[in-house]
Structures are given as structure tokens and as C-alpha cells.
Amino acid sequence: MSTQGTPPPSPGISSTLASRGIQPRFSELGQSCRKLVLNHLADHLTRTFAQVDDTLFQCAEQAENNQVQAMFFDSMREVRRLRPQIERRYHLSISKGIADFLDGKLVASQPADVPAEDLALIDNEAYEEALQVTNMAHRVQTRCAQALFALDKRLALLNNGQPVPAEVNPLSPKTIAQALLTALQPSELPLRIKLVLYGLFDKQLMQGLDALYEALNTRLIEAGVLPNLKFAPARAAEPSSPSPSSPSASSFTETRRSPAPVDLTASPPADAEHLAAGLDRLLAEYRKQQHAIGPLNGSPSMASFAPQGAKRTYEAGELLEALNRLQQASAVELTQHPDRPLHVTDLKTDLHRQLASHNEAPQQHRVGNQETDVIDLVGMIFDFILDDENLPQPYKVALSHLHTPSLKVALLDRALFGQPHHPARRLINAMAQAGVLYGAQDDTYGLLAKVQWVVRQIVQHFSGDLRLFEMLLGEFDEFTRGIKQRVELQERRAVETAKGRDKLLGARHSAAQAIAQALAKRSPPPIIRQFLERTWIDVLVFIQLRHGASSQEWQRACETAENLAWSATPLDAAQRDRLQRLRVDMLDELRNGLMLLGGYREDDVRRLLQDLVACQHAVQAGQPQLASKLSLPPPPNPLGAMLSDEAALLATSRKGQRHADQNLVSELEKLEFGTWFDFILGGKRQTLKLSWYSPTTHNYMFVDRNGQRAAVKSVDQLAEEMQQGTARRSKPDRSAPMVDRALHAVYRVLQQLTGRTT
Secondary structure, eight states: OOSTTOOOOOTTOOOOGGGSOSOGGGHHHHHHHHHHHHHHHHHHHHHHHHTHHHHHHHHHHTOSSHHHHHHHHHHHHHHHHHHHHHHHHHHHHHHHHHHHHHTTOOOOOOOOOOOHHHHTTSOHHHHHHHHHHHHHHHHHHHHTHHHHHHHHHHHHHHTTTOOOOGGGOTTSHHHHHHHHHHHHTTSOOOHHHHHHHHHHHHHHTGGGHHHHHHHHHHHHHHTTSSTTOOOOOOOOOOTTOSOTTSOOSOOOOOOOOOOOOOOTTSSOOSSHHHHHHHHHHHHHHHHHSGGGGSEETTEEOGGGGSOTTOOEEOOHHHHHHHHHHHHHHHHHHHHHOTTSOOOHHHHHHHHHHHHHHTOSOGGGEEOOHHHHHHHHHHHHHHHHHHHOTTSOHHHHHHHHTTHHHHHHHHHHOTHHHHOTTOHHHHHHHHHHHHHHHHOOTTOTTOHHHHHHHHHHHHHHHOSSOTHHHHHHHHHHHHHHHHHHHHHHHHHHHHHHHHHHHHHHHHHHHHHHHHHHHHHTTOOOOHHHHHIIIIIIHHHHHHHHHHHOTTSHHHHHHHHHHHHHHHHTSOOOHHHHHHHHHHHHHHHHHHHHHHHHHSSOOHHHHHHHHHHHHHHHHHHHTTOHHHHHTOOOOOOSSOHHHHHHHHHHHHHHHHTTOOOSOHHHHHHHTTOOTTOEEEEEETTEEEEEEEEEEOTTTOEEEEEOTTSOEEEEEEHHHHHHHHHHTSEEEOOTTTTSOHHHHHHHHHHHHHHHHTTSOO
16 A cells, blocks of 8 residues: 555665655555455455355256265355455455555565476375466466556556566466465365366456456556557567568567477477477478478468569568458358368468459568468468368368468467467367267267357457457357266266166076076977076076075076976986976976066966976977977067177177287276277278276277267177277377367477478
């Protein structure tokens, strides 16, 4: 607040401007801005907490189990209890930062060197929270770049002409977001609850900072603080300008990094900014080579369109106007021919034609070096998208029409290449990833239609405001969350069904073994054999599932099978007497077992038992031909038909006929659920996900992109298909962000073109 009470500087030490509070003539203005900020943030923080109960209740309804649901309900009460403390800590943090600025106490901190071994000990939850803060702040920083530039300049004037260090600026997006992390630290809320709070904070407060920054700039302008300030940071000059007298190539706003110390012969850097710096250097090297006007990963470089001897470069306005005209034409093309892709070469050709047709001296003009690099780099990204084998063709076609708007974004803001959280980049990644994960041919969930709608919105309405990408990204993310939930539900149902079938299959295998043992070394007439193999086997399955294989019920049913098989073989006098004593109990067991199956009427059971007894009498009377004429009616609910392919796979695996590489089989048995496979069926590729593995039957179940059961394969069958080349594991990066994969691929291509790698 005011400077009263601030200790005077020590005698003999001159106080610099930066160490004093703001100029006295701005004191009242500073207090006015402070009040504006605190009131705005308090209002939006209240809105944040007003949404907590409803949001946590929805999370509880969608919880995966009772424990998680209880956690959400408990946290709902805990957040209500902690809310006053969290709000107080938040406002104190913001208020102190503003007071330090007004009193001249802001000190830029130097980042401390953290040993590598200490980095490994950073708590995962703390890292996740810090990442949330960084992402929230970055989105605001990108969206409000113009307002923040102006505000920084005006705050510097209030600060005696000294720029306010970014890391301690009390009004920066990062400081405002960091204050919530500070306020939440003393609480012991689970990370999952904190992430919900961060999400609401981002939606309610951080997205409202646009209005706050606009209001602050307006108040400062009204007070006469740099009222005529224009947002036009200077751009570095063309490195290879033809002559000092040549007109400026363009005036795009961009922040040029000093090239990072990147080893251009090594693998592409994992860090996005280092990767972008390496791409800058590789493109600059490629441009200097004699063959640089040749093909660039499938399409010609923009440099190849330059007229011979052209000395002048197109202005930024000319480039943007040409792209605007191309975007208008693309909007018409997208409406008339939505199934026709936009190829990179065609766009470059049309861009050159547009530039030349609207310039009085086209033979003297070329595209500037930096703009050529941007055009080529964006073109290579979209070449990669069109060639990506993981993305279904309709999604490639749709995304290809984002080439022109993406090129406008990149020319205006090269952060598209160096910042993974750039809104345009995130939207492309989100739509591509959704296509890879859920892009089924039947488009059950309307995903393709949604992607096409988003693309049309951008092509028809994008004029340079990145908030359009932010808005569409939020809507698309909400749409895909619904798809993800439905797919996961379908997959859970498929897995539960598979587990039930597997349990049934295991029971049937045990029952088949019991029947085989009863028939061992015996040749009863067909009706007895068929009854045991087709009907009584189902009775054994039901008994095992209900009572278990060690139960008395199971033992009696197996003994009944044994006695029935024995009764239909020629017996001596003593054995026939034993059969006579057993027959009543045997028939009771058979009747009870048949009634378990359901579908049998009392009359059906009686006739069936009569036929079995008639068969016994015929065999014992030495009339096998009479016994062979008796036939068995089909069972009403044959379990074997329900198991179909699994039963066949089990029968094959039980024979021990393994021709596959056993090392490969061992590797496959360790696969994690969620692993994707590509299968070649009839010359066409089908991508399926391993969703479940049966340790008893050694069968794999695969689901399609909709989460529905698509195939069941034994471990040996899968191994053999992999050996034959008709099955393979999908590339591990198939669902990684599309633009990230594209930039890494482009980096490797440029390494080859510049001779860095072979």
C-alpha cells in the first residue's frame, strides 16, 4: 500500500529508484488498482468454490468404486470446512505481492541450482500441482499477450521506470495461479480433489483474467500512464537481407530465442524449446545449401517458388492477406468437398499465386527467409499428419484443412513450435488423438462429425484470436470425455463378460475331463455317449459353477456319469444285480440334473430317462442293434454353442501343439492390458487393443476402438501370427500428441537433409 512506515535507507548509501516505492504521484492510482484486483479475484474465487459441491458430487456419481465415491463425499465436507482458510491465505498472498510492489520491496530471486539427485526426490504430487499452475498460467499468458505487454510497460513506469521482474510481478498469471497452490499447501486434501479445485479455478478465475487486465490497462490509461502505447515489439532483422535499402520483409510479432546449445547430431531433444531451437538451426542450414529449393519431405520448399534474382521480400500484411484469401477459399472447398484433403504442395502453390497476383512487381519479390522456414515447417507437420498410419483417413482429410489457419498462427506466434500447451497445437493434438483412439469406421459416437464441425469453425471464423482455439478445445474435450466414458464402459462390460465366459469355459473343461474319464475304455451305445457328452456335461458345468469342483454335489454328478457309462456295457450276473439296486438312485440323480439345466419339461425328462433305461436293458439282453436305434433329442440350451471360438482355442491349447517361438510366447504372456496390436485381415489393417488375458485358458481378448469385443486368440495363435507378419504390436507412440510426433519426425528428416545423420 503506502510508503509510510518504510525504514529510511542507511546513511551513506544512496537509494536507487528500484529500491523505493512507486512515485508519490501514483500512490492513489496504485491503491485504486489494488482494490480493483482484490475485488475481482475475490468475486471469481467465490464463483470457484460455489461450483465445488456440484462438481465433486458428479465425480462421486462416476467413481470407479465405493472407496473412491466415499472419498469424494468426504472431501466435499472437508472443502466446505477449509474454504475460509484457503480463501484467506489466497487473498493474503495476492495482497502481500501488491503491497510489496507499491512499497518497492519486490526482489527478483535467482533460481537455485538443484542437484540432479534431489530432482529425483521431488514428490510426484507436488510436481503434478506445479504442472497445473504452469499450464494455467501459460494459457493466460498466450491468450492475453497484448494486454500483459501493455500492463508490464505501464507498471514499469509506476515503478520509477524499472521493469518489474516477471517472477515477482504480483499481477502476472503465474503469480495469481501460484497463490492457489500456496493456499492449498497446508491442507491435507487428496491430490485428486486438488486437481478438481485447480480445474474449477482455471475455468472460473483464470479465464476471467482477460477482463481484469483490460480493466487495469483502461484505468492506467485514464490516469495518463502511457495512453498511446502500441503493441509492436520489434523483430530481429532478416539475417540475409539482400541490401540495406530493401524494404522490410515483414513486421510479424515474434520472440526470437538465442539458439540453445543443442547437439544437432544427437536424437531430437525431449525438451520442446530445445527441439524448436534445433529446428531453427537445421532449417537455416538447409536453406543455405544449393539443393534447398528441392523437395522437402514430400513437398517443395517455399524457397523454390522464388523468382530468379528476386531481391525484395513480401510484407507481413501481404502474407496474411494472401492466407486470408486462401482460408476463405478453403471454407468454400470444405463445404463443397469435405472428403477431399488439402495437400501441402497445393497450398504452397496457391499461396505463391495469391502473393504474385496481388503484387505490382511479383518478379522482384520472394518470401522472407524466416517466413519460408515457418511455411516449410508447418507444411512438413501436415505432410506427417497425412502420412500417419495410425490416423484413419477421414480424420486426416479433416485435419488437413487446418493447414492454412495453423500457418497464420505460426507466422504470428512461433510459440506454436516451442510450447506444447499452445492452444492451436493442443486442439490439433486432441482431435488427432481422438481419431487414433476412437476413430472407428462406423463412427458410432459421432466423433468424425464433431471433428469436421470444429475444423469448419476454425476455417470459417479464425481471424487471429487464439481464444477461438481455447473455446473449441474446451468444447471438444468435453465431447471426447463422454466418448471415453462410454468406450470404457463398453470395455468393462466386455471384460466382465469374458471373465464369465472364461470361468464357464474352465468349468466345461473340467466337466469334459470327468466325462472322458467315465467313457475311458468303454464303448456304450450312441444314445448313452451322446447324452454324457452333450447333455450331462452341461449339468456338471452348472454344478461346478454353483458348488465348486470339490463339493459333494460335484462328486455325485461325476459318479452318476461313471455309473451310466458302466450300465450300458455288457455285465455279468453280479453286476446286473448291482445295476438293479443302483437304478432308482441313478434315475433320481439324472432327473435332478436335467431339471437344473432348465428348458426340459417333465414329460421330456420322463421320455429321455425311459430311453436310457431301454438302452440299458437292450445291452444287457445282448441286443446291441436295438440299443443303437435309440436316438437322443437335442438339448434345449447347449453351452458348447455359447462358447464357440473360445472352446476351439482351449481344445487346441490343451493338446500341447505349440509351434510358435516359445521366447515370443513368454514375452506375450507378460504384456500389459491396453497394448495395441495391428492385425492384417484380408489385406486390410485392423487395430485392436489387448483388454484381457486368461491365465487359465491362455486366451487373449481384444476390443476395437468402441470398446467392443472384436477377437479372441490363444497365446500360441497370436505368436504365430506375429511370426507370419499378420500381427504386430502398434508403435508405442501411436497415441502420443500428433504435433509432437510430427516435430520429432521433421527433426530427423532435417538431420538427414543437412548431413547430420545418415
